[in-house]
Amino acid sequence: MLAHVYFGPGQAEWRNHPDPIIPDDISPETFGPTALIAHRLKLSxxxxxxxxxxNAAETDALKVVLSA
Incomplete structure (x- = not known):
């Protein structure tokens, strides 16, 4: 049995880090659903x-999109 265990929200204090967490130049090409697509294939x-x-570890596949 675990005693004296606390499960809290676990949020990092981002104000203490000098580097920005989210860059100012976010665009749909760099940060959006299309940025996750690693492969586009035909439905066939x-x-x-x-x-x-x-084999996503070898092929670096995040998302595979199939289209007609």
Whole structure:
């Protein structure tokens, strides 16, 4: 049994860090849903897409998008 354990909100005090957490030049190209897409494939290549996503550590796949 754990005794004297405290689970709090766990937020970091960001004002103590000199580097900005969020840069001022955020744009949809650098910070948005399209920035997460690593691979774009045709729907007919769905099997290839599953293999890419299955081996995400080797293929650097965050999101695989299939289109018609």
């Amino acid at each position: 290549d769905v099997e290839k897409g599953y293999k890419i996503f299955k």
